[in-house]
Structures are given as C-alpha cells and as structure tokens.
Amino acid sequence: MRHEVISCPLDDWFDAYGTFQLTEGELAACAAALEGGAWTGEGPQTWERAGPSLLRNGKFNKFAAPPSERRESENDVFEPLKEIAERLGSVDLGEASDSTEIGLDGVCAVGRAADLPTSGNVSRAGDGMGRRLSSVRWMYDSKPNSAIPGEQSGSTNRVDGYFYCVHQRAKLSLGDVAVICEYKKNGEGAIQNRKQLVGAAAHLFNEDPIRFSIYGITIEDCDVSLWYFCRSHTAKSFPFNFLTDPMSLVKVFVSFMFAPPVSLGFDSNIRRIMPSPRDGRPFISYVYRLPMEDSNGEERVHYYRTRRSISDSHRLCITGRARRVWEVEQVKSFDDLHRVDDKVVVLREVWLDESAPTERQIQQSIFTSLNRFGDKLKDPTYSPPHFSCFDDDLKKEVRALFEEDNSLPPFGPRSNVRRKAYERYFLTIREDFVGQATRDVANNFEPSPLLLRETKSLKTSKFPTVYGADPTRNTQSSAAVHPDRSPIPTPPYDYQVARRYRPKRPDRLIYEENCLDLDDNRIASLKDVFTGLRGCFTASLLLFCAGWVHRDISCGNVLIWTDSDGRKQGKLGDLEYAKPFPSEGGSPDPKTGTAYFMPVEIAKGRHMVPRSATATTTTRSKRPHYAEALTAAQGEVEESKLEEMRTRSENPPKRAVGPVLHDFTHEAECLWWLSLWSVTARLGIWETVRTVFTPFIDTTATQAREMFLMYDNSNFPDLAEELPESLQPVYGCLRVSRRYLQLRFLELAQLDEKARADPAKHSRAFMSIRNLVNVQIPSETPPLVNGSNPFWTILESQGRLKGIELESTTAKRPHPAS
Template sequence: MIQCDSDDFMSQYMPFVPAERVVDESVRLLQNKDLLNERGDDWRWVDGDERKRFQFLVRVSDALRELKLPGRTASCQLVQSPDNYMDSQKPGADFKINAGYALISSSSSQVSAELTSDDTAVTVEYALNLADQKQNWNQLLSGVLYIMNGDPRRMQMFSLSIEHNMMTVWFFSRSHPCMSASFDMRKNNRRCIQVFIAFMFASREELGYDETVQLISTDREWHYGYKVGDRFYRSTRSVFQHHDTRIIGRGTRVWEVVRVKHFDDPTPLDDRSYALKDVWFDEGARTEREIQEALFRDLDLVAQRIDDSDPDIIHVLNGFDEETRAVLRTCVVKRELYSKYFLTINHDWTGPTSKPRAAHAVAVPGVFGVQPSPPVASVPGSDSTRTDPTPMVERAFVPRYQYRVVFDEVGEALHYVDNISVVLSAVQDCLFALQLLFLAGWVHRDISTGNLLWWNGRGLLADLEYAKKFEPSTGGSADPKTGTAFFMAVEIQKQMLIYEPPQPAFISFAEDMANLTAKKKPDPRPLTSVVVHNYEHDLESMFWVLLWIYMARLPHPPVMSELEQYAHSKYEDRTHGMLVDGAESTQAPDSVGPSETQQTGIPLHVLQVIGGIFQNHSGCSDLRYNVIARAGVYSEHISPIFKTDHELVARVFQILVRALRAGYETRKFDIENAATYSPLYATFRQAIQALQAHYEEHRDTYRPLLVYKARETIPPIGRAKPARSAVP
C-alpha cells in the first residue's frame, strides 16, 4: 500500500476535482438543508449509534444530488446497508458493507432497492471508534477484493473508510493501491464535500466501470458481453478466473464465448465458440500476439539456418535422436505445420492504461495488519497459484494496460481431463512444442496444467505471456519467479543452483592456510546470484505436472498397513490438509483429512506426501528440493506410493528425476551449452511413451482421473439466479 496527502490524492486519483465555486454552492445548499451550521465550518451532526450517526451522511448525499454541474449528472448516491449480505449476479457474495455509492438507474433515476456488489460503485465502511480502524480497513479490503476479482467490469475501484470523524479515501487498480492521508471530515468539511461530489457526479467509466464489458440477459440468465476492438462477444462459460488475496496483478480471466452482433443483440452470429482472454500487462510488456509473432519469426529463421547448414543449429539438432531430428526438420519448414502446436490468435485489442502512481506517494507497510499465511497444499493447483513478480523491495508499481485476445480454440486444461491416456497424448504434443521453442532459443517459463491443453485430438501449448528469448548473457531475470507454484522448477523457487562444485579435501591446517593465502583456486561460481530460467526448468515443470497428476488425481488402491503407519509417523507434523476447490472457486478452502480419503480415492499417506511437495506459494519445501537434488529421496518417499501394478510408473518417474539431476550437474554453470539440454527431450519423450504403454497394457487397473471441479460444473458467471427485470 502507498499513501499520499489528500491534495495529491484528489488530483491524481479521484474521478475529477470539483471547483471551489461548486463547493461554495454546496455549502449554501447544505446550510439551507440545515446540514451545516451558519458559519459553514461544521456539520449539524446527529449523535447516536452507528446507523443513526452515519445516516446523516446519506442525507448529505441526498441533498448534494440537487446540484447542477455543467456536463455532469448524478451517477450514484450514498445508501446504507449495514445488516444485509451483498447480493450479486455472481455466486459467493457472502460479505457485508456498511454503505456504498449505488449506481442510479438511467431509466428510473433511482437506486436499486437492494444494494448489490454489481451496482455498488464505491464501498463505504464506518466505525464509531478510532480504535476500530484496523478492523474497519480490513472489512473494506475484503469487499474490494471480492468485487474487483469477481466483476470483470471493474478496471479500478474507490472506497471510503470513516472512524469517528476521520475519513480516508482509497483507490485500487491492477497496477497499485493508494490511500489518502486521513483527514477530519468535521474540521475539513469542504474536502469531505469535494469527495462526495467527485463520486456522485463521476461517470461510470471514471468510477472504474469498463464500458466495453456489460451484463447481458438471455433467457433470464446473466452473461458478460465483451467488446474487443470492433467485435462483440457473449460469454457462455467461465474457463478460468484468477482469484487471489491480492488485487494487484494481471487479473487474468478466460471465457468461452460466441460472437454476437452487439450488446443489444446477443444472438450468436454462427455456431462457433472461441476462447477470450482478458488480462492486464505491465506498461511496455509485449502483447501475446507480439510474443507469438516474434517466436514464429525465430522458428522461420531456424528453417533458414538449417538450409544454410548453420553449425550452431546443426549442433543442437544432432543432440536429438534421428526420428526427432527428421520430424523437427520437416515441421519448421512450414508455419502451418508448427503453428498447430500453439493457439491460433483470431483477434486482439489493446485497451487503456491504468493511472500512474502519485509522484509523492510513499510506502506504508502493514496497513491491514499481518496477512494470513498461505495454505500449504492444494489438490488442483493448476493456475490458482500463478506467481506475479513481487520483489522484496518497495515496488515501483508500473502502470498496466488492458489487453484482450480471442483464440480460435477452446482447449481443455489438463486438470479437467479425466483420461490418463488423453493427458499423456497432450503432454507429448506439448513436449514437441517445447522442442520447437528450444530450437528457436526460447523458454516458456510457465508450464502448468492450465497451459497444457487438449483440443480436437491434439495437445496445445498455451499462454505465451511469460515466454521470451533465452539470453542469459544479457544478465539475470528481473522477474525470477514467474510460473505456477505447483509446477515451478526448484532452482527458480529457491533461487539457487542445484549443482555445487566439489570442495577440495582437507589435508592439514598448514596446507589449507597456504592454499587459501595463495588463492590457487578461484571460486568457479558465476558472478551473478540470479538463477536464469533455462530450457531444463521448463522440462522440470512438465515433470511436476505429470507427477502431480499421477499422485493427486490417479485414484490409488489401499496399500499395506506398515506403509500407512510409516506415513503417519513421518509426515504427521507436516500435514495441513489440501484444498479441493478448482481454480475458479471463490469459496474458502475445504480441508481433506483422513475421513475424506474414501471420497478422493487418495490414501492419507499419499495426501501427506503431496502436501509436502506441492504447495500454494513460490517457496520450495525441503522434500520437493531433495526429490530433484538428492539421490535416494525419490525412492524413499515417492516410489512406495505406487502399488505393484504401477511399479513401472514409479520407475519412469525415477528415471526422469535422475535425468534432471544429471542435466543440472553435468551442465554445471554453463547454462548456455545447448548440447546439455537436447538429450533431456528424448528422455521425456521415451518416458511418456512408457507411461502410455503401461496404460494400454493395464487398462483395468486405471480408474478415471479425479477432477476436483469439472468444467461442466462451473456455472457461467451470471447464471447463479434469474436475471432482474432491469439493469441499473
């Protein structure tokens, strides 16, 4: 959180700044209404409980609505709602707010009788006592989090908090939050009046509503309508929404949509479905189309380099087996061949940029007190744990711009696919896509179950937001922890290399002193301490994807009691339960304990090991790190999980662990050595083939994969209840 004085806040963040003559007119109006004293320097405040006292502010708002401002009309009005849970077209609105500025209906010129989160433009929280400030602020944040993360129409949002006589104005956007310095609204009633007018007479767009996203009613059900450039789309289903305990970030949403003529005519133009992605990028960051086009240009260049017998690219190709070399050579020749491994961009649009940070704003840590610790583990994982860049220093809070892209394919994320054979086929295709990136000199940096898709009988590698050229010589990454926490490579998580150079053996004190004094052996470690995301990190992420699917989604038959007892004793202090809601869930996590073992089909000891490896934050547990970095840890903790029928599966993953460890240790610090990566792709391809063959041979031992929140059961936003007869 950052803070600036109220003057800077008014000029930088508020919808507009009412002129002094407007404030003078307002003072006279409020005096005539007996709401200000004759001198105009204090309110005629009504004492009593919270409701009575702050009902006075509602009367002030009602009076100010009579103002006549050139070019502006009242768009919202303050209403109280202290006893009612917020209603919404989106399910899960289970919070209260004390009051809010509710949108005024253009048809009735009135606010809705029932305050909902959909038409609450500004939330207001108040408390009688200054001592309740922290609680009041946290209640405010809770409401803003729900509304901003639940309503795609919100580009930014304002709030007010009042404790006794002290008022604070708040601004929230995907770029940054800012709070004004608190001021005494009785001593500085002119500033209070300015704030009221700035909210009440702001346009909906100034209040943060996106005019290119609207609620659309069809068959008495709500959907969202999107305008992307000159085209209109209507949502039919929510594919992905990124819910977090933060507002700052990309705010990614993905919808299955149909194209329509206009918001007023939501009838589909044809029977095609598309995937629409709505996201906020850092100012200066490339769009997904620009990234994909740059990648494809480099792939086209690969074909030319092969024709020219470029020794560097030939050296890379020679690292693959003969069959893979032949397929890659054929594929890179034509764009229509290699592009089928990626999503097809149909249409995109770049929108407005968020407000920049106030020049004199300063960081104010701990505004909302100690934040709760993240949950330890989550079964679905997928993109619910996407990590945004969060340096451990004061953030610069660069502005973000809005971006939308429409894809031709509506793929099925692997965490929704319940057939292990289909999952393996998709992963095999996506592995080939990673080989294409490798040839072009690119790294993906966000391999996850949400970015590996199954569509029309083939796998697609999606989400190139974080993809970039692998250029370690240009320096370390400014965003070292990109990716999804569940599937992030351990070097990225720990920001330290797995390889450790051997240390000389101790001989004697005298000889060691002589060697150290002479500095015979310089430290071979690189000068930079930043771990640069390399090609093996993408492959390691794919390993974690496969291991998670086999451990957390493949139902396990009961195992012998000795192992169960061992697991209880080994992990009882580390078990914290697991979340079972999918990435789209907005509910509080449900814990999975011993009583739920039968429901999930995952034994307790397996749940405990999963909880020790897959965690909902970008830190790296000792168990996860040691599975890759230390010989024997995989055999001790993971191999026993797989029953006799699946022993081959355990061996396949053990080989992948050995291959990954060998890659890191063989490469040492020479991360630009392309020849050290090539063999890994063949190992992964062979491993996937072995898993597929095992499935074909032992079909009767495989049950459908657990899908903790199937796509078909995720209600489209706005389908929670019948539509109201009128939209404000």
Template sequence: MTVHKIDSGDTRITKLRDHIAEQMEGEFSIVSVEGFLSHYLPFEPTEDDVKNMENLLSKMEMSVLVEMDGDLRFHEFVVPPCNANGTETPSYKPLEDISCAIAYVPVEGRKRNELSFRVCPNTVIKSQIAGSDNKVDGCFTSEDPESKTLDTSRLACILEYKLNPLQEVENNKQALSASVQIMNDDVRRMFTYGITIIRDRVTLWYHSRSHSMISEPFSFVENPQLLIKVFMSFLFATEEELGYDPMVTRDAKGDYIYRIPSTEQGQQRDRFFLTTASIAEYRSNNITGRMARVWKVVEFHPSGAVVSPSGPSRVLKDVWLEDSAPTESQIQSQIFEDIKKFFRDKQDARYLAFERLRPSISDLERNDRYKKYFIQIMADYEGKRTKPRSPNSERKRRLFSTVEPLALPTTSNRGGSGTPRPTESKITFDEGPREFAPRKQYRVIFGEVCEAVGDLGSVGEVTDVLSQAIVALRLMYCAGWVHRDISSGNILAHRRSSSSPWQAKLSDLEYSRRFSLNSDRGVAGDPKTGTPYFMPHEILSSRYIVPRQPGAQKPKLVVDDLTNGRRPQPRGPPPVYNFQHDLESIWWIFVWTITCRVSHDPSVAFGRKIFQNLMDPPLARLNFLEDPISEEFMGCLSSPLQQLASPLEVLRCFIYDAYLYHQTANDLADLTSYIDAHQGFATFFEGVKLSQEHWGDTVLLTCHRPVASTTMGRRPCSRR
C-alpha cells in the same frame, strides 16, 4: 448466466480478511488529501462549483450546513460523533441526508448519475462468486433506493465507519475485504473506491491493478468542504470515471459482452464477444496484479444476434499486463519468426539431431505444421492503462496491524507512531524499492476451446498431450526461447470431436523470453516465475544443483582454524532459466498427475508432501529430484501405475545428471548442449507408451489446475 469457476472454492471472504490484509499490506501508498483529490478522484470539482454548492446547501429550507464562529459545519455534525452518541448507524445516518442535498444541486457541465448514498449495515453484498458474504456500513450505489439488495456490479464506493478509535484496524480490513470482492466479482471494474471514517476522521481509498492509494485523513467536522467535494465527485461522475470499463457491458442475465476493436482490409470495425461460460477465473486475495479471466465466448452482433450460430465457440482471455510487457500475440509472432529463421539453417546441429525424432523437423516445417502446437490467436486488443502512482506519495505500512495516531496532521508531514496495538502483527515487510509499474488491459481471442492438461480425464490422455507438449518446447528451443511458466494450466488439449485424438497447444507465453546468460537482457535478471507445483528445482530453490560431497571425514577443529579460517562466501547469483528447466516442469506435471489426481488416498497423501504452493520448496520436494525415487513412492501408487515408477526414476536420474554435467562443463550458454535433454524426454515418452494399454485408462479426478501462491485454496475435486 455465466457460471463462475473460482480457484479458491467457496471459503467465506469474511474468513479470509486476515489473509487479504497480509497479502495487500505492501501494496499501499499514502498521499496528501489535496494530492488524492487531484490525482485519484473520479473528477475534481472546481473551487467555484464547491463554493456554489456550499451557498445553495446553506440556503435550503432544511439546510445541512450551519455557520459557527465564522466556519461552516454540517448541521448534524457540529462536534465529532463518539460512543456517547450511541451506535454507529444512527451516528452516521445524516451522511445520507448530506448526500441527498448535494445530489439535488446541479453542477455546471455535469450530468447527475444514478448513484445514491445508502446506509446498509445489515445487507450482504450479492455476488456471482460463492463465499462472498461482505456487508458494508454504507455505499454509493446505482441500485434502486427502494431495493433491499446490494449487488457488487452497482457499488461504486464502499464506506466503513467506527466510533471507537481502537477498531481502526478492523475497519480497514472490512473496507479492504469489500473492495477485493468488488474487484474479483465485477468484470467491468478497472478500479474502485472506498471511504473509511473513525469518528470524524475520513480516509479516502483507491484500488487499481497496479497499486492502492489512501489519503491523509481529514476531519469532515472541521472541514466539511472536503467531504462535499468528494460526494460531488461521486454523484456527478461518469461511469468510466467511476472505474467502469466502457468496452465491457453486462446483460440482464449476468453475461458479459466484450467489444474488441479490430482492423480488416484497412477498415476499423468493432467485434463483439458474448461470454457463455467461465473457463478459468481466480478469486485473488490481492487486487494488484494480472487478474486473468478466461471465458468461452461466441461472436455477437450489436443487434443481439450471434454472428455464426453454427460456428465454433472461441476463447477470450482478459488480463492486466505490465504496461511495458509485450503481448501474447507479439511474443508468439516473434517466436514464429525465429522458428522460420531456424528452419533456414539445415546444418544447425539441432536440426540434424531432431530430424531423427518424430515428428521430424522437416515435417514440422512443411506447410507451417509447427503452428498447430500453439494456440491460434484470432484477434487481440490493448485497452486502458492504470493511473500512474502519484509522484508525491510514499509507501504506507501497518494499515492492518497497528492503529495510527488519532491526531490529524497539522502540516504536510504525517504524525509519528506511539499508538496502541490491538493485535501483534505477524506480517513481515519487504522494505526494498517497489516500482508499482502501470498496467494495461489485454484481451486476446483464441480460435480453439481447449481443455487444460490438468483437467483431462485419464492418465493416457495426459501422457499423449505431454508427449506433444515437448514438441512445442523443442520448437521454442530451436527458436532460442524459454517458456518459463510451464504448468498443468497452460498446456492445453484440443480435438474436433470426442472421437478425435487430442492435439497439444502451448499457451500463456506472457513470461516467455529469448534465452540469454546476459543479465542486461533475456531471462538472466528476471525474478522467479511459474506455478510452484511445477517450477524447476533450481529456479524454485534459487541454487544450481551441484554434486554432493562423496563422503564425510572425521572432523577436527584447532585454534588456527578459527583465526585463519575461510570467510563466509557470498551467495552467488540465482540460476538462469534455461531450456532444460522447461522440460523438467513436464516431469513434475507427470508426477503430480499420477499422485495428486488419482482416487487413491496413499498417492494423494504422498503427493501433498511434494506439491505445495510455497515459494520456498519443502524438503520432500527437494529430495524427490535430488535423491533416487524411494520404494515409498512405488508403494503409494495405484496398482496399474506402479510400473511407471521405474521409468520416472530413469528420467529423474537423467535430469539430475544433465544438470551436473552442465555445471561441470560450464556450457550453459551453448545452445547445442541441450539437445540431449530434448532427446531424452522424447525417448521417455516413446518408452512409457509401450505399456500404456495397462495403465492409460486410469481415471483422474478433475481437479482444477494449481493456483499461484498468492491465491487461497482450490475448488473440490470430482470424478470425471
């Protein structure tokens, strides 16, 4: 079975419900019941099918429907359930009988699936991810009805219900937490469903990688036809309609088989890849987003045999990209084309300058040797798209902080607020426009199984790989591209055997762009990207580095200053990501390596002040680049690494002065103005390697690479 390696450790997911709710608060929209049924249900049964179902349910010997004053009602729900009826489980147990009755009636043109309704308030949902301890009140599951267990891979829709209206927020959080667990754990899941009930008020939930949607509530007591339609949709839908990806199957051991369509010599054929280990996988608290998974795989024949038993393993990356975004393969191809164009102009100032470095530009050009600094892409595939957000929906707030009114809407407009607040909300909202752009599946097969630089076992190995990574960045610079997401996780290292040297490989080109100061294209108008640990100073702080005031003068204030003083100046545009920013991230990775990754408590304590998953940088982080490195830094380092403090200070000063020079010269758009930055970093690594024999063997903790600020926690570190 594939072992899952999850960045948020084994923190119990039920302990993270408040964090999940906070991060998901802005992802929801609301639509009318009719809009939800037509746009989001697995399929919408026809009115004739629903009428036929009602008639047959009414005629059953143990009918679940009765007629009262000319209206249909469920036999066991003539009036809304309430606290006086007892506890929740027996109050809603008749839903199981209703589902069984609906499942018994055939639907024209539809095949009955394996789902059944199950009441299961005391059963923990099984998961391959440590810390998953959710329970749900009920569910539609493909588990054997006699089974005593629940597996996330078999849960198509979860149900949570409460009799007490003041528990609506709690009910919402429980339902959301279970859906997050399903979407994290089940690789096959493209989207998932939920149902919450407060007394008789039913809300339908839909979650995908682009957005989450809920329906306006409806009463299943007053309108049983709607609940019948919903149950019909779940019981007679196909697996794909329920959100299961037909391109991925799960074997009996829990491993996954990905089907990747490909074209060879003009012939279309499918290739199959079996997962053998998880390289990187994230337990996110937010369903919306990329949800990147990286697997070690072997090519697999549909008959069950490995295509090449003695052949090397490959890497499969599975991610949800914005629908309009170019793929990694497309970006890499564009970069390679631009590198080739650069090679043709041998009088370019960059070509002449870098010809003196090692490896020289001509060496990199020869036999396409430059390609070895980038990960090899063997095959890729763009898969399913998420549903577009319903055009008739609107943003929904306070699902997890304020109880909504119990009165059902009598028109298409929703009721007002004026409701009790069981807990004070500490959630802040961004009321700005949100596009909720559709996303697409993207699967890419890489030719080499690599180690992330954040997982290498010694300082010397990290130094060797980082010194090669700047060669890859130099090539991107020559091509006119910035990477924009340099981190300890996407600088990779590959070697043929344990005795071979490491070869750096630059990966994760998703955020790479051609450099431009024009806000209409390139990187000028893009938001912050990257891992906060290693994000460039100017990008993280959203301001350019400027010279500090040389000296303070004695202050003086007169009345005229108040009446004729300067108006507050509007904040300028955020800094444009440039080529030096990519290099600066290398510096942060080096500092993080010799502080946070060593088994030396003073170093780790010092590093924790600087490296935090915050999009607003802590003061210690700001000062570490703008101020001279302190004696405290040298003192915190382990003995062999202390001799690195001085070279790091020289490089810090070089980085800082280069930023100031760019501001003074106003030459950010001049491509040749970044030559010195690249030469400076090459000189730094050339210099520190002279003493590497004294500190290179320092052992590092194999901490997993830092995660983005939208995920929680990290797995424990271990000695290499």
C-alpha cells in the same frame, strides 16, 4: 498484497485518481445547499431554502464531537453521512458551473452501456481529470454490515456503506455498487477497517468482470482516507479530519456522486446481460466489445458473448494478471444478441504491464525466430547446438515441424501463405484488443506495506447471492494458484528491483480452438492427459529452438484440442510470460504461477548445491523398476552417462551464487513435475506427494519439493509401491529423468551465465523428458479423479493452517530476471 500498497498526500491523490475537478462555483453551490440553500438558476446570488442546515460555521452540525467521544453506536454515529449525501444530490452542478461539460456515460447496474472508444476512458495523472455529469448518478447509502451481491458461490462480503447507481432496479446488483466504505468510531480498529475494505474490493474484482478499478473510503474516528484499487497497485491518501475540514469530504462525495461510470472504474467495452426467458439463457452473461482497425485502417467492432466460464477462480490479491477465460460466441452488437455464426471460440483476458508486449506480439516474435531457425535447417549439413544430444529420430521429428502443413487452413492476414507444421502446437489467435490502462501512480507517493499486515480472506457462502449467476464461474482448478502473502526469505544476493507500479492494461484475445486444460474434469483418461503432455513437450522443444522460455508451464497451460475428425492434439498456451533466453531484467511485479509445477531453483531464488558427497547416490528403492521402461541397452547407456556425471559432481567447486535465470532445463523440470502430478494427483494418489503438491509456496513447501526432487532419502522411491502395475513404466522414466535433473542442476550451478546460455548445455534435458512423455499409457489405467490435496484440506479444517492461505503462489518479490 501489502507490498502493492502506497500512500500519498491528499492533493496528489486527487490529481492522480480523482474523477473530475470541481470548480469554485460548484463547491460554493454545494456549501450553500448544506447550509440550507439551493440554487434557483435566476442569478449568480439567487438561492432558496432546501431544508434544515447541515453545515454551519464551517462544521457539520451533526458531527460537533469526534466519533470516538460519542456514546451512540457506530451505525448511529455515521448515519448523518447519508443525509449529507442526499442534500448534495439535490445540487444542479450544471446551473452552478460557469462552463458545464457534458459527461461521458458508461456502464450501469444491469447492462446499459455507452458505445465509447477506449481512448475516451483513459484518464491519466498530468493529462487532466475526466468529465463529470450535470446531475447525480450515484447516491450514498449507509447500511452497516450490508452484503455485496456475488455471482460465484463461495464468496460474499459486507461493507458499512456504499455509493450505488440511482437507476438501479429493486434489488441491488453487482454493477450498482461503485464506491465502498468502512467506518470505525476510533482509531484502534484501523487495521481491521482497512482489511475489510480490501476484502470488499477483492470481492468486487472477483465477481464483476466489468471492473478495471474500484474506489473506497475508510473513516477511523475523524480521519478520512481515500482508496484507489487497480491491477497495478493500491493507493491510499493521507487522512484528513472531516470535522475541521468538511469541504474536503464534500469534494469527495460530489466527485463520486457526479462521476460517469467509466471514471469510477466500469469498462464501457463490457456489458452485463441479465437472464431473460426470451433469450433462452438462464444465467448472467457478458458481451465484450473488441474495436480494432482492419487492414485498410478502418475501425471495425466485433462483439463476443460469454457462454460459460473456463477459468475464473477467486483471487485474494487485487494486483497482478487476473486471468479470465470464457467460451464465447460472436454476436452482432450490445443490443442485438443474434449470433453472427455457429462458431464457438475462446476469449481470454489477462492484465499486462502497459509497456509489455501482448501475447499475439510474443507469438509472432516466436514464429519469426522459428522461421529463421527453419531456414537454417534447410541446409542438410547444418547441425545446431540444440541437436547436440538429440538422437536421429528426434532430429528428424524436429526438421519435419518446419515443413509446410497442408492440413492447416489458411488464416488471417497470412491467408495466402502456407502454414508450418509447428503452428499446430500453439493456439490460433483470431483477433486481440488492448483495453484502457490503469492510472499512473501518484506523485510524492511512498510504499506503505504496514498499512495491511495481512490480507483478509474472503468470507464464504454456500450459494451465489445474485439471481441468474452462471454456475460455471465456480469451477476451481485443483492446482489453481493465486497470489500469496506468506513470507519468503530474502534471497542471499541483491537482485531486488524497486517496485515501479507500472500501469496495467487488459489484453483480450480470441482463440480459434476451444481446448481443455489438463485439470478439466471433462478429460476422459490418463491417455488423453499424456497426449497433452506430448504436445506441450513438442511446443517446449520448439521454444528451445527459437531461443525462448515459457516460464509458466502448468496444468492450466497444457491444452488438449479435439479437431472435427475427433483427433486429439496437445498444445501449449498462455505465452504472456515467455521471454527470450537469456534476457536482461525481469518484471518486479508479482507473478501468477502455479506452485505445483514451479522449478525448485526459481522458488528458492538460488542454485542447487549438494548436501554431501553421498546425498545424491544413496538409494532405498524397495522394488527395482529402473529399467522397466527401457531396453537393456538403453539402460546401460543411461547409467554409464549418469555415472560419469555423478563422479564429476561429487565435489563441485564452490562459486558465488547469483541470480537464478529461468532456463531451458527448468522448462524440462516443469514437465517432470507435470508428469508426476498426472500419475498421482490426477488419479487421486496423494500419499507420497502430499507434501510436494501443496497449494502454496513458502520455505517449508519449497524444501519439501527440493528434497523430493534432489535427494533419495526422500519418499520418492515409495511412489513405486503406490502406482499401479500398469504405470510402472512411467515410474521408471520419472526415476531416470529425476536422476538426470539431480546431477545436471549441480553441473549447471558451476557454470557462468554465458556458459549456461549455450543451448548445447540443455539439449540432453529434452531427450530425457521425451522418453517420459512418450510412455504408452495402457487402457487398464485407473480413471481420472478431481480434487485438491486432501492432506491440506484436513489440516485446514482442523485450524492448523492459520496464517497460511491455501491455493496461492509465490510471495511478493521480483521474479528472477529471465
């Protein structure tokens, strides 16, 4: 988080993130109201008494001395801010302005939203600020240590003050809180003050799907700083002294109090629907509006109402992709919640760089590449390099994927074109919509990683604090991963890319298939898990043929879909990380990946190197299970090929270490980790893998995973004793594939980038993983269980993991170009 924070001069902060620009007449009206006057509207110099003076001789009366020099409590010291805000709220900016603009209305606390086009929400530095309202919409309240409501159990947060919607109901709601504030009497608590504000902002982002940005204020003694939080970056202004410069504080308060909701970060394309007995919904739901153009260029709007949350885990970091997945139904409008049809679909939201392609565009590019590859396969004599190590059966299976599949229904603009069989291994995108982007980074900014030395963990409570909260939003994946602040060594080579703080925008997609991921507690058996793995393998094989890498194969992206006839089909989802291989450059933004399944070389940032000539050849298996999943002939072929590779790899030549590109063999490694996780963690077998499947990535965790994969003096052979007899064939294939990966990574490290890009160099990896995922799972396999690594849970409860944030992902460093 600290690497996403920038600071900038106050004027530049207002230019980039301000809600609207106050005129001189409006500022004069505000100053007059604080001095005890009020605008009557009868003439340019006509005033009346509004109450006791709060501002005299250019200073606030009740802040004659700095807070650090006063004996009162912190709460009493800053209590006058509430009176100042109330006086400013009495100002009629419509009368005080020479040219009043009608403001854009937006989303309010409990669901009132304006039907505004997305373009009306966008406010960019350099393009002018947004419009204001003529009357106050938000009022400041000082309630020290007051709790901000939450809809998810396990999360709440407290702030010293906030700006709330004046139209709120009796009880404060999530949508009522627009701006959050934290105070300290002196500067000694500045770091804690900032961390508390960041924690509160993260809480609001986690709890409220309507937010696309959040504003904040911190005061330390006399110094006031303004904050802007979004998925791209966090911006803090240089402080100003509100005792000597009171009008800057007036400008801040008025810019928040008279701002339309969209200017304060409420998305007008989402509305919160509170529980209603007439509606029959016991929980809070949300309606998403997806405007788009049809094939004739005419705008049309679809509305989707959430039924339950599929993925909405807590995130400790504000920036990033912040994925949310909902089960939804199409309704008629924000105000008419009657269903359009009985179809239940899936809505997925993810924040992408403004210039990044959407998932739909990526999928279309992949399909285009696959169609070109399929056209070449029509020539029976054509043998692509991808097939160099494939057996005849796999070649035949791949060719069949490019045939027309009459069982796939026509869909969308391609309704007159018959679909190819390969499409069944990917999700069907019904429609998508790209929302408004976050603000551009301010001019004259400077990175400020030391403003936050660590990220405050969210305080927890046992139950949601909002009535009617949807309990499905509390579901946490056992392998859920969120951005991590644990340090990671800087790679030994220079591939670091300067942070560009690109604006981000939400990409919202509607999927036809309502699937279960591998970690869903509704999956019935390990047999179903391997159905998903086989589908993921086929999709990865297709990406290999298309020349693309997925780069985020994990239990949350491997999906199981059940059709209307009850047949189960594995699919691979979440293509937003996918890129052609090789490709130039990589995004310097933090990635949201899954630590459990990340390739070791990617986590390390460098290629594998052997520890010694015998490090990869020593074995200590207690039981010989090598050939249990193979015939004698197959085992002989495997061992002879591996022995040949072992001989060549015992003393690999040294070479310069360069950037690690996520390649096709890394995709195979992800599937290996997934298969291992499926037969251990998914069955509650943790002893052997307790140091492998840790919910974070740091140096120690990465070394443990490298040891487990690459060296036989690890405890991998102990897995044979832990697994039940029915899964010994899986262990045998895990062992064979592991041996191949051990030696192959050492060979690939000796090649230059051009040679590593040759598909033929990765063909054998897919053959090895194919044997693994195709193992038949017997019916007597133990049942699936749910839960995180108990070893780390015990350490956390004992306080032995201080400084390490569980369920987190890679440290904040650029992702390797791939």
